[in-house]
Structures are given as structure tokens and as C-alpha cells.
Amino acid sequence: MKISRRRKVHRYLSFFCNNYGFRQPYQVLLDGTFCYAALQNKFNIREQTPKYLDGDVKLLTTQCAIQETANLGHNVHGALVIIKQFATHRCSHNDKPVPGSVCLESMLGVSNPNRYIIATQDKELQAAARRIPGTPLLYLHQKAPTLEQPSAASSRMARINSNEKFAVSKIDKDTLNDLKEKKFGVTKPEQETKKKRKRGGPNPLSCKKKKKSAMKKETVTANKKTRKRLKVPKHVKEHWASVVKDQLRT
DSSP: OOHHHHHHHHHHHHHHHHHHOOOSSEEEEEOHHHHHHHHHTTOOHHHHHHHHHTSOEEEEEEHHHHHHHHHTOGGGHHHHHHHTTSEEEOOSOSSSOOOHHHHHHHHHTTTOTTOEEEEOOOHHHHHHHHHSTTOOEEEEETTEEEEOOOOHHHHHHHHHHHHHHHSOOHHHHHHHHHHHHHHHOOSSOOOOOOOOOOOOOOOTTTTOOOOHHHHHHHHHHHHSOOOOOOOOOHHHHHHHHHHHHHHHHO
């Protein structure tokens, strides 16, 4: 088995051991569909299941699962031979057998108190096992056994249990308050006062006066009329000078 698959199996089993109290030998409750798939894919349940789960395993079935496999006829005779090899767990349907999926679901109950690992290829039973908290699901994907990751119901219940386990109870809170009152004279836990944000003044950069000098220069230069100077030729100047001199003489 690859290292990545081995790590996944170890992580999933650790989850169920830490949160739901699973211990070795793991009780694997299987039905005829799992035995039939194992026969088709040449998977040796007794030898390869303990290797895959990396621990001691106790393989179990019920009389209802055996009876259901027997009723299917000679086409599944090999699966019937395999399922009869395992220990038969007593169920409450001895007088009137029920389908294997119904029987195994009733063995799980509401919270799987006996800590069974369900090994099945039945889709309806797989869906029922996912709804029950603390129920590992094992199936065959072609020739490879696959332990499914914990379902949403199992993860949710594990979170609830951990919160209840590690949360401070009301009695403990009252005891802590009494100790604080005796030691420090504090009756209630001091609440942290939120610091109010002081109202600041206006932005100093926005209060800067605009530079008027530059603006004035621009306005003055814009309003100022430019005076054009005309250059008078030299001979014209001499002519007018002579004219003025003649007028003065007369």
C-alpha cells in the first residue's frame, strides 16, 4: 500500500479513536455485497483487511445478511461461501429475517454504540451509515479497499462533543468568581472598556492657504495690455527733423 493511502487510513482511524472511542480489534460488520465484490476482484478479506487497517480486526456478519445472500441463488454462491466463514453477530431478526441493509442499519442504531465499521457496496446502506455519527465506512474500489473519510455528521458531532468537553461549566465559572471575590474583591469579571476614538481636528494640509502671489501674477499678466513698439527708419527720422527745423526758423 502506498504511503499516502496508509497515512489517510491512519488519520481517519485516529479521528474515530479519539472522538468515538474505537479500539482494536476493530469490529468490521460486512454484508453479502462486500463479499461478492471481494470475490470478483480477488480480494482476500481475512488477510488483507487487517493489513489495510494496520491493526487487529474482528470480521462479523449477521444471520439476515447470510439469508439474503442465500436467497439470491447460485449466481452468488461464492459470496455465500465467503460470508459463512465469519462470526455471526446476533441480531433481533431471528424469527423474521429482513434484508441485509436493514439489519446492519438496525445494528448501528442512532449513534453506533458498539463501534462497528460497516463494510458494504450497497449504496443505500452507505448513505444510511453516513447519516449516523461515528460510523466508519469501508468499501472496495475495484481491487483496492477504501476507508471513507469521516462524514459530515461524524465531524459535526465530534466538534459538539469537544466543545462540551473542554468548555468551562457554570459551576466552574461560579467557583472562579467566588475565588476572585475573596482574593481581589472582584464580583464580576472586569469588562474591557473600548477606547473611544478621539475626534481629531481638521487636516492641517487642507487648512493651508493658497498661494495668492502666483495667482496674482497670472491675473496681472493676463489683464495687462502689451504695448507694441514700432521701429522708425533713420531716413524718416532725418526728414521729420529737417521739417521741424524749417518751421522753427520761420
